[in-house]
Amino acid sequence: MSTSPVSRVRNRRWPAAVTALAFVLAGCGSADPNVGGGSAAAPFQPVAQEEGSEITIWVDATRVPAVKAYQAARPDVKIKMVTYSGGANGSNELQTKVQLFDRTGSGWPDVVWPNTQDISWATAGEKPFAAPLDGLVPQSTLDGYADGALERCQVNGKLYCLRNDLAQVVLWYNKPLMDQWGYTVPTTWEEYQALGEKVAREHPGYLVGTAGDAYSEEIYFWASQCPASVLTGEKAVRVDLRDAKCTRMASLLDTLMTAGSMARTTVFDAGFIANNASKVLLMPGPSWYGQVLFNETFKTPAGQIAAAPPLKFAGDQETFTGSVGGGIWMVSSHSKNLKAGADFVQWVTTNEDFLKTSGTYPADKSAAKVWLEKQASENYFAADVAPVFEAAAGQVWPDWAATTQYSQEAIYSSTILPALTAGDTLTSKLPDWQTAIEQKARSLGYQVN
Amino acid sequence: MATRSTDRPRRVNAGYLFVGGYTVLLLAFGVLPTLYAIWLALTNSRGQLVGLGNFTRTFADPRFLPAFANIGLYLVFWLAALLVFVVLLAIMLHGRMRRTTATLRFLFYLPGALAGVASIVVWLILLDPNASPVAPLLKLLGYQSLSATIAPGNLPVLFMIIAFWTGAGGWIVVMYGALNNISHEVLEAARIDGATVWQLAWRIQLPMIGKWVAYMLILAVAAGTQLFMEPQLVSTASFGQISDSWSPNQLAYQYAFAANDFHGAAAISVDLLLLGLICAVVVVFRTGLFDRD
Incomplete structure (x- = not known):
């Protein structure tokens, strides 16, 4: 009698709300993020290619000269350079950004200078961020890298990166x-x-x-x-x-x-x-x-x-x-100009004239030779480092997991x-x-x- | 009669206009993201409801409790420092001569005007005994290198100092404004009654700005639990000597961007939301913040 129709409706709504809440909280799916995920990569399907389109390259501050040298050597290629942390000191900036790009469906760079850990997530999932480079880079070029140098780039039989330098x-x-x-x-x-x-x-x-x-x-x-x-x-x-x-x-x-x-x-x-x-x-x-x-x-x-x-x-x-380190270059699988991206990563890792000026030991064997000759000619070191470097390059213990996430x-x-x-x-x-x-x-x- | 009926709607409309801008921003950047986070926290990546699964899963993570313990300790220091020093400095400022006050207010506020990241970088230099202008003091305290200064046990206090330096100035200015609101007659009367400066502060000024203090506490708890930038930057600058999941917000960041697990990250942010809400409710009811005078 004293309960108004309105409050009676309210009273009836309560159990419904509680039931709904209980249903939400009980759930039915598994909260384990690893269930169902991690499926193997589907065969690589490039996006529609646009010949001659601009490529965006993300590099750390140390790699800026590489992009500039490439631009000078190939003035007709349209390049947009972006400097970022390069994943230094364990920062996962690239991964953070790529995951946001994945959610929004755009914004990926074409070529990146990642940190070594990035190889792990960038090659995982149904559509990995890294583009397989097999076919884009000629086998003769690949044969030029130091023995084992490309090992960390190989995942499930595909090549996902090119090695910049060795850090034996x-x-x-x-x-x-x-x-x-x-x-x-x-x-x-x-x-x-x-x-x-x-x-x-x-x-x-x-x-x-x-x-x-x-x-x-x-x-x-x-x-x-x-x-x-x-x-x-x-x-x-x-x-x-x-x-x-x-x-x-x-x-x-x-x-x-x-x-x-x-x-x-x-x-x-x-x-x-x-x-x-x-x-x-x-x-x-x-x-x-x-x-x-x-x-x-x-x-x-x-x-x-x-x-x-x-x-x-x-x-x-x-x-x-x-x-300790040993950098790599990756090309994005979302790139509209895979050809230009692949040409860039090839050039910066194998061009002898450019690489001899770098502070790091090139992964490409013939570039490494030129680099070592330059070191010897500069007379900075008290003895020739060439024989030591060349021998040590092949002595890195292979079982240490260098590319874990x-x-x-x-x-x-x-x-x-x-x-x-x-x-x-x-x-x-x-x-x-x-x-x-x-x-x-x-x-x-x-x-x- | 006629004038009133035309006046009133116009005033109401103006009110909506003033609130409107804020409401739109609140909805877009406050309410909707919160709802999205709650939805993410209750589901998995296949869109299925998982109940509290994400909450229990993140709670069982060995990094979860240490992160909350870190932030808890930090909050204790931070809130205590904020309460004591902001109120104290504001009252002292209020008692000063007009010209000195203006200068001091400006000085207090100045660090807050620096962008957040920049002010932390300043601290990275200050804390490194090899670069710091206060190096002799650091060395006197026994810190010979940056890694010694940022030893894990020092972190809550260090972050408190940084946060106080960057954030307290604004609150001092707010409290100063609140103190200015106290009627001059009340203070005059108290003085005539023979109140000392101390009694004036304790019995008149502090109770009268109590609601402002409560308001500051609520916002400080909310901001404090979300500590992210300070540990993140110090960690990067020290080549990772501080865990990348020192604070809950960092842990959430790790979930979202290192493990690509936005649902676990959302669960942790909802934890933080609840923590902030509970603290706010306690403060509101204990201090009567919403009571009308």
Whole structure:
């Protein structure tokens, strides 16, 4: 009697609303993002091609000269250059943008300078972002790249990128200083450790390396053949830092950090450049250290720095080394001018006249030869780096998963570096590192075993 | 009579006009994205309803709780600093001479005028003992390198300092405005009654700007839980020494753009929305923000 018709209707609506809400909350589908996804790529279907149309090229600041040199060599090609972070320091800018372009259906660049991790997502899905380059780049050109250089570009039997440069790790050293102190360049990690301890005693303050770089794991643990991540399937990895090949390197680095001849900060730290750069006796590092670090950043005078072959453990049969970076170029599968894109990536990775001016070791064999000749003619290095570089290029341990969707550098950086700064040992942090890799891999849909 | 009937509709129309612009923007950039996020959070990539699946899934992520713990600690520092210092500085500012006040107000506001990213870059330089103008102080505190300054334990306090520096100035100016609203007669009467400066602030000024403080708290909680730029930039600048999922917003970003999982990301943003709403409701009811005077 007192209930008005309106409120009665309202009362009746309530159960309906509750039921609807319950239905929504109960759901019926699976929330697992990996269910049903990850289907294999369909055969590549290019979009309608427009001969001579403008291509957009995304590069980081370092690669701007490459685009300019290409434009100068091919003035008739219409190019729009965009500079972006290049995915430096583990940023996933390209992936972020491409995923938004995928959602809006437009905006993709034609050619990109991605980071190595980008290869993983860019070749996955039903319509991968990267265009397969088989057929667009002649086989004779492909044969010109260093052995194994294109391996990280090959996914499911298709070639998705071209390799710009190799970043094989060698042993850098200060030749006049080594000679003056009567030290011989070590050839094994055991000798290296002994020398490091000796340097700490005899010449305190001098360094034989640093464990405090974001990529220190690629210099030391990769060379030690540590299974920090080994691909066992398309989306499956083995992560085992308890392996003796990891613990041996951790304890070597710990010994030298305790002794004082192994730094705990990055070589690009302003403090390191100011205080430690002139005190580097030995430094395992990638081939680009020569020009980019010693010459341009440390401003080490000519005639001091030389490269020795990568170190090996006395008990190992074979010498293996690591790799820090080694850039790639990708062409977008959405490009309306695949021909121009493919021509660009070919030109910048193989043109000898252009590549000899770069700071990095070209992946193309004949360009690398010209590059090495130029290095020798400039007399910056205290000894010819050519034989060391050429040999080390083929010694990179192939099992280290360099193209997982997660970056080992970012994980090492966030789990190990703060601990090293706080004075902890690497060995004590291996379990944390292990957990961090496993969690990151799982969060991206990898199966970890 | 005749004049009133023509006057009233016109005033109403003008009101709609004023509110209209805001409403359109609120709908386009506030309400609709929120609804879209809620829809994404309840579905999967095949458009099926999954109930709370995305919420339980993200909650079980080992990065989820640490991210919320980080942001919780940060909020404690940030809200405490904001409450104490903004009110204190505003009251002190109000007591100053007119000319000094204008200068100080300008100085307080200045950092806020810098674009967000730029002001964080300033801090990256300030925090690096090798580049900082306050390097002696940092070294005195035992920090010899940027990685030592940004040790994980220091982060909540560091982000609080950065956020205070960039954001508090605006609030000081707002509080100053609120203090100006207090009738001069009330303050005069209190002074005649023998109130000290302290009593004046505590018993008259603070209670009278209470609603402004509550309003600041609500917005500060909402902004604070969404902390993204500071950890993201410091992480990039330190070559990744800070986890890429330090704050919940960063974790959501990782879900959306590293794992291509917009549904998980939406679930985390809805978590943040609920957190902000709960805090707002508590503050509104405890302070009587919506009560009419």
